[in-house]
Amino acid sequence: MELNAAGTLVLETLQQAASQDVGVLKPAEQRLKQWETEPGFYSVLLNIVSNHAIDVNVRWLAVLYFKNGIDRFWRKAAPNAISEAEKIPLRQGLASCFTEPVNQIATQIAVLISKIARVEWPRDWPELIPVILEAVKSNNPLVQHRAILTLHHVVKTLSSKRLVGDRKLFQELTAGVFEFVLSVWSSHLQAFLSQMSEETPTMAESLEKALLTLRILRKLVVYGYRNPHESQEVRLFLSMVFDRAKTMLECRKSLLSRDKTALAEVCEKFVIHLTKILLDVLEHHPLSFVEYIHMSLEFAGYYVFTPTGEGLLFERFIVQCLNLVKAILLCVEYKPGKVVEDKKEPEVLRAHELKMSFFTEVTLTEFCRKLVTHYFLLTKADLEQWDSDPEGFAIDEGGESWKYSLRPCTETVFVTLFHEFRATLSPVLLSMVQSSHSLVPPDDLTAILRKDAVYNAVGLAAFDFYDEVNFDQWFSTTLTQELRVKEGNYRVIRRRVTWLIGQWTGVKLSQELRPALYAAMLPLLGRGEDMAVRLTASSTLKLAIDDFEFNTDQFLPFLETAFSLLFALLQEAQECDTKMHVLYVLSFIIERVGFSIRPFANSLVQYLPQLWQQSAEHNMLRCAIVSTMVHLVKAFGMVTETLYPFLVPMVALSTDLSQPAHVYLMEDGLELWLAVLENSSQVTPELLQLFRNMPHLLEHCTDNIRTCFYIIQANILLAPDLFLKTYGEPIIMHCDDMLSDMRSEGVVLTMRLVETYLRAAPSLATDVVKPILPRVFLAVYKGEEYPMVMSMYLSVMSRVLLNSLQAFSQVVQKVANLVGERQEVVLDKILDVWLDKMALVTQLERRKLLGLALASLLTAQSSAVLERFCGIVLCVTEALNDMMKIDEEGSLYDSLMFSNNHLSSGSEDDVDYETEHDHRRKLLSATDPVYTTVLRDYFQRQVAELQSQVGPVQFEQLIQTIDVETLQQARAFIVM
Template structure:
């Protein structure tokens, strides 16, 4: 842009509320990004606070400057800035310390840090000296914005430099930290003492105090960045000073009455940064800081207990960090640090966690009443690092694992007390509510400690004699739902540790009854999770569960209808899907209900793709259970599969994997290739182009279509399109994918040997070329050899024709080379049936014996190969074990775990020559042809004796 006025006008248009002005202005700014002087001009506009420019114009200028530096500052980046413009920016940007607008000052601090990442110290050696000089000279009680901006900039610079990970960069940052530390810690000491004095004496105005605490925060956060790079001795001194000042600050915040909420919030932020420093300190093992462990644990424990009494004293995140610090110090992999914490301290802490942090709070109960499904949403990931109750649970487990022999008796004694006290009928009054909440907390501890209590607590007996009657007694009381939900959660926790034996039926009845629609939604959702856990067991017996099957599916069906949120529906659907999987073929009894509710859920969940994934999983299990009866679902299923696998639809990104599984399952359990299934096949072509991750599933789908549709499918319109798609697919894929395609073509050849060589001619010819020229013995090369062998066996004329086209006048030599390849690589073929196919294919080559001299020279190798394979396929009596002796017309036995696709493949393969013709018979037939050519059996014997090894010939005669 020609001048600053034009740039300001463009920025003003880009920041306007008129859409007609924004687009051309943004385009103009983008077009000027790589022009000399543009970023320096942006800096001049952003710094022009004295020119009465609008704040939003300066704000936009500084944002464009920050993004431009991110993209163009590096020497090897796109359109890099010239050194002249960089120098101008570095010299001018330090005047940003006088920026008065906080948001713009923050962006300037980020910009300086980005430049420092690339240029410090080589091209900007004085940056840190300027910052440290300004920090050293600033006054604590000053309210100048400049001081805040300088500290903010220093903080971002050291934070940015600390993220560099190359060895030289880490060494440099260590030097920076050591040189900066004396100035920063001295400044920190001054600011901290002043803030403490002001808080203690309640002197000075709130504005001055807020500025002082804000600057103290910046200094403390800077120290948090540089302290890990300090040497061990300096770091110990720093931790000692932090502990001293933290105790002082804690004393003030717990005893001081804050009139200004802003001051209290700032003090809480200071405490939070202190706790983060302690967390960072003990992540790395350091024997010198181990001396602080007892003191830190004691201090954190006191903070936790104080917070339990008054939750307004500290921010919740501060207490979470205190718990995480203790977890880090007493954890199992901390060596010497473990020994520094007394067992009494840990025992007091464990009891405090159970009785103060595991019970549900008034806020929890309020959330339960306001939005029960949100209250029941499951927390995942490392929530213990940030949330109070998960953090308390993890610390409880850490303490328990630290010394189970000490703490298990404590838990059991507490449980005995609860069992005795709960016999009193105190559930109607206010005291009863507190009793129920404490019982709930103790039960939570027993569930968390299930692994440690495995040998100490007979959970089945406890459930039968105490838990179940207790729930029945209080189920109609206002607080009964709390204990009911907890007992169901207990079952879920213990099932993975100690599955039931005698109590299994009683638990089935208890869990399924707990899903009754008259009960609270939290109880019903907990029951569904417990059901999922108790069914996921090796000892699960369908006959034992059969009496509860109908009630179970009805209850889940009603719970699914009553669920309002997508997360709850998805959670229940996963349970229902698992139940359907367990029921197997018995799912028929609830099929009509599923047919009613699943389409409805699919329709209303268009914006909730994860819920649709759960629907797809459920449908897959339904189809597996219904088998051929799933055909009645096809109108809905095919529409669902089309939506999930259509690459032109954005939803396929989420639904593709589950949609492909459903597609495969539908094909494997259907009996006819309908027009709607044929139309669905068009999605395959887009999937082949989409991603290699889905190729395996796509090829499995194609196999199902080929076997289901037979020759009519291959010779129809999809045959040529599929051939073109495969040729396009194999141009740039790994051997794993080529192996899948080769095996697909091998199966296709067995389905339609008459038409496949012509339709897939180019791919077959490429495989012939690979077999003849590739000297490797990989799995892929072996698969290609078996494919060519099957072609020679199943369609000899097509084989000769394709070989003739591929090799021309050298077909005889090609046949001899192919025979040698068969003989040399037969040991690479692992399974017996394809070994027999290769042997029969080599015998088929003898059909050219009379016409081809090279084939006659290959006779010894063919006979050697046949004898070798005869040893593999024949049993002790000399019978061919590959033959299918049963009546090929008789229907195959349908096992419960089978599906129609496996039956069709089995029928197809059993009808092939390797399963219907014995290898001995096939050898005899080919030798009879040779006998006719040589004028009789005696002449043939003479010829064989002359060219074939005597031992091979003797073994061949023994087999025949």
């Protein structure tokens, strides 16, 4: 590409790519994509970005393509990497891009430079930092601003590198630039403060530069020092943070009074960033923060808990201050005994003393009362949200909302304070409860809100306030009485009392009062009740049922009403999150009460298809529906034909890897598929067609491989011949491919699946599983597997042998071909390993299986078998010793016979209810040689047949090969 011609061509193409016409835009994007790997393309882009006469949209597009190219092609090892010859002028050009007039483009250029710096500084681009610092000193305000912006992004990127060598380089950089950056910050901040009184036009520019520089200082302090407190400049900077925060809060207040909202918002960002510096140093360098503990607590207490700071506050600042208090309280390094290293112990003790000296009884009392009586009060905005969006108001914020939202933040700080200083704060909270004990007038909103706040505190402190309250008595008298008041603003109290009961249910509510709790919740779920109260009641009901002491019999009298009311609530809810919440409660009830839900669940089953259709855009709601259906199917015990039209498409969508929704639905979808199969009485074409999804699942969903194997096993037991003929061989081929990359646990699962094949359809399955058998026999031949894996390999080999001696011989021959040995040699080695490893097989059923297979070999007319006659007799006899028991009449019997009801479950996923699948497993056991053949009798017949084959003389010679002890034990069971 000639540069001039190329520049014109690329410019024209970028102009087309910025077009609103799709017919013009798409071809242009394709051409640009083709040029990404062309030499000189990024030089052209840089020329276009640097030409301020070109349209802003075109330059914006050019810088984005440039930035994306850096990600993909800048590293030397990248395919189609940008050449070193082209990189040199690119770096030089970028290092002089400090005059960009458009802020958005300037930001992208700064990010672009930082991406290159991450790869090339300092080895290939050592001049970058000096060039930026020189530009920061420029008298040109624009150049200076762009240089600070670039330095910010470069420092931010370099600070994120975590390798030891990179961290050391960043520490060296910090040592060289920190003092200079600190002076730049101080000068710009001072300039802004001077301009505040005169309201000069450059005021905003100075503040922006001061904020950018502050961001740089934050990264330098947190990531540029191993021990920040050892630097005098850092100590000076951190001590300035508190005073600067106070100054900027006053500036914000002044700017708001002058209607300069935009500047006031920048001041807010500035203050928040100052608090972030304190929080970051505390988190990453707690021992360097020790000398600032008392200052930080005084700072937070002054603004958040005293009237002095009220006029200066804004919500995000309050949250940051409270988070700072909480972080100091919870810091492990500030708790004696938590840190073992002796050299740190003095600092730990000092930190603890500083913390405790601040939290005096008076301070704690003030903090507690201010939190409860001021910050816990519902505001006018809260009540307006309640009226306009009761569902959004009722659903609690979760996760880490305490980091950003005021109410969750105040609540977590209260819980932390109360837990740390329970002895001091318990009397304070108890006095507040006592003062709020009596009923308040329904029309006194102020008193209602105060009581709501106190009850909130009691609920939050439940686990630490345990011994101070007789909750049974409180519940039986005041609380239940307050739930019955419907007038005025009492919805606030009803909601809070309902929530409070839920918080204390698992802490201190007697078992005898659970029916009273259920009875109290049901009216609150009804249609006439406030939506927020109904949703809170549903949560409390779930907490009561989720309790360790939950008694199903106590709940059954309330089940029908509770289920009907919750179902009505589910139908009336409008928001996706609310429907998910109610559906989760319903699902949980179904899971806990099991079969008892059957008479009441039809309405839900009829409604869920409609909800499924409506939730096409809400994958998390669909996830909740699938989960609910899992519990419903298990509760019903048998899937009726009317459910298939709904269930089968749901499972198909959830387990189809070509559908985007599978990311959300896969796990529950597989559980539902398994539940449907286990509770189906017969196979249907629709159920069989579902299996078309399985091959892709086996290839790509290793996290769910166990459930996939259970599904395959359930299909096999449901329709052995049909399934094996349709899907048997492809599944075995997939399993064979996967075995090479599987760990031992996966190998065991796979072998159990192969064994299920061989048990369910012996005549058909032996041919179906042949592709995987050479791998199994070869593993036994080598004899190097873990005991559990070897046990499964020997079990599969035994099944094949019992099903077909011919098939067994064919596989041995195949292995012989693979290893280049004669068949007799391979059989010798397999039998040696078998006899040696059989002692490692511990499960009784498998020992018998191996014993039966060994006994079957006695009549195979093989010299290899006869040479090991002693070993075979020993192994079979040991198996007989393990399973033969003596009955009441003194006779020996086989303890594993089906008639003796000594069956194993035969499944890896134990269930606590009888399913169709369980019934099929029992039927399978009724035809299994392990449970239908008496090993002693079979062994006797085989020995007799062997004697007939070889004649008395040779048989006597075989007997002579058996040692005396083994022969004595064998003759205790059979005649030899």
